[in-house]
Amino acid sequence: MDFSDLNARGLVLVGCGRMGGALLDGWLKNGLAARAVHVVDPNPRAELSDLGISVNGKLPAAPAVLVIAVKPQMMADVLPRLSVGAGTLVISVAAGVTLAAYEAAFPAAPIVRAMPNTPAAIGQGITAVIGNARAGEAEMALAEALLSAVGRVVRLEGEDQMDAVTALSGSGPAYVFHMIEAMAAAGEAEGLSAALALDLARATVAGAGALAVHEDADPARLREAVTSPGGTTAAGLKELMDPKAGLPPLMRRTIAAAAARGRELGK
Ligand SMILES: NC(=O)C1=CN([C@@H]2O[C@H](COP(=O)(O)OP(=O)(O)OC[C@H]3O[C@@H](n4cnc5c(N)ncnc54)[C@H](OP(=O)(O)O)[C@@H]3O)[C@@H](O)[C@H]2O)C=CC1
Ligand SMILES: O=C(O)[C@@H]1CCC=N1
Incomplete structure (x- = not known):
């Protein structure tokens, strides 16, 4: 994928644990510049700063992509602290949390719910995606291109499929x-x-x-x-x-x- 827009505008990753970290590793290997990445995580991996990634620093006002990879139980605490507009694609990998919950937090933004799995760490994941009404073809293509960096991507027909997908390929x-x-x-x-x-x-x-x-x-x-x-x-x-x-x-x-x-x- 061509990372030039992301490298210019930035990617914010909130939650850099097992899943967020696996995705980040894949993106860095595929051409995302470390200086374009802003990680928010209370206990970040030590090597993130060594790579030149901004850790718990000032966030860009309008990053190209905001990726949310915290546990669903943390969402009520995390979402009110984040703010992005129409120009930022929000991608969440959290199980269960609905597009409507993200729309309440980011009313203007295109939002994609994604369900990856940990073989993403070696480029062999499979991720299912579903977007909200604001996520047009360009935003879906961006989400798919990003997630393709860590394996295959399938587009769902409806959000109601997501819990079954999570239970099958996520878990x-x-x-x-x-x-x-x-x-x-x-x-x-x-x-x-x-x-x-x-x-x-x-x-x-x-x-x-x-x-x-x-x-x-x-x-x-x-x-x-x-x-x-x-x-x-x-x-x-x-x-x-x-x-x-x-x-x-x-x-x-x-x-x-x-x-x-x-x-x-x-x-
Ligand atoms: N693991 C998997 O196989 C898959 C997970 N997912 C989804 O990914 C999400 C993350 O899961 P997983 O990676 O397993 O969990 P982890 O606990 O490994 O990662 C979550 C990360 O978020 C950090 N965190 C906690 N609170 C905050 C906060 N307020 N702001 C920013 N970061 C915070 C955690 O730090 P600390 O540890 O210090 O609390 C941790 O590093 C979940 O929503 C899950 O449903 C989806 C598909 C597969
Ligand atoms: O166990 C969980 O809730 C997450 C979602 C899919 C895999 N791990």
């Missing part, structure tokens, strides 16, 4: 990391050392994920290609795919609980 990396933990623990229970079990589980999830993207095939077909009739995989999948006690109902409950929490955070 999803944690489910996959837990699957690695659970596979490793099960391998250990079958007699493998902890180190070997973790190595095998991690490489298997990474390889299967890469194959799923590379082949772009129906994942059911990839599963079937592993499953020899009467073999070991079929025996394992009989447990995992059990419609009552297996992964499908468990994943249904998992994503429903996360989406319900998103809806609560938005109230």
Whole structure:
């Protein structure tokens, strides 16, 4: 992406923790100038100032972009302290908090709600975006270009999809990391050392994920290609795919609980 307008007018990042920090790392790697970045965070990473980023300093009156990456619970404290006009694109990555809440704080501004995920830290995130009425094609394109620096971007049809997206792809990396933990623990229970079990589980999830993207095939077909009739995989999948006690109902409950929490955070 061409960062020249951002480098001239500035980007303000409020909240530079795990998600804000991952996004910032991606943007800096892709051409955002450190001198154009203004971070607001009570406990900023030490290296931000060393890079030449302004930390908790005076903010530009009309930055090109204001990115909000604080926890939803902090929003009531944070939003009243910020002020931008029609010329600044506001992008928030917070779960749950609605466009209407940002519109109350920034009535003139174009606003985009975005839901990234932490693989953004290595350029492999996926981010869903939805804009308010003031976010026209130019602002949506700017948000998409910025977020494309850290992975793929999909545009949603309506804000009502955002809690489900958050529950699936925003929180999803944690489910996959837990699957690695659970596979490793099960391998250990079958007699493998902890180190070997973790190595095998991690490489298997990474390889299967890469194959799923590379082949772009129906994942059911990839599963079937592993499953020899009467073999070991079929025996394992009989447990995992059990419609009552297996992964499908468990994943249904998992994503429903996360989406319900998103809806609560938005109230
Ligand atoms: N982590 C994830 O995988 C994802 C997170 N998100 C969203 O990103 C947002 C941030 O989450 P995450 O990065 O995980 O959380 P973190 O706690 O890692 O980051 C939030 C940062 O905001 C700082 N902060 C606290 N109060 C203020 C304030 N008043 N002004 C400025 N900064 C402040 C925190 O500092 P301190 O730690 O000192 O309180 C922290 O550095 C959330 O809204 C979450 O919903 C979205 C997608 C994925
Ligand atoms: O757990 C959370 O609330 C945030 C949103 C998606 C991922 N982390």
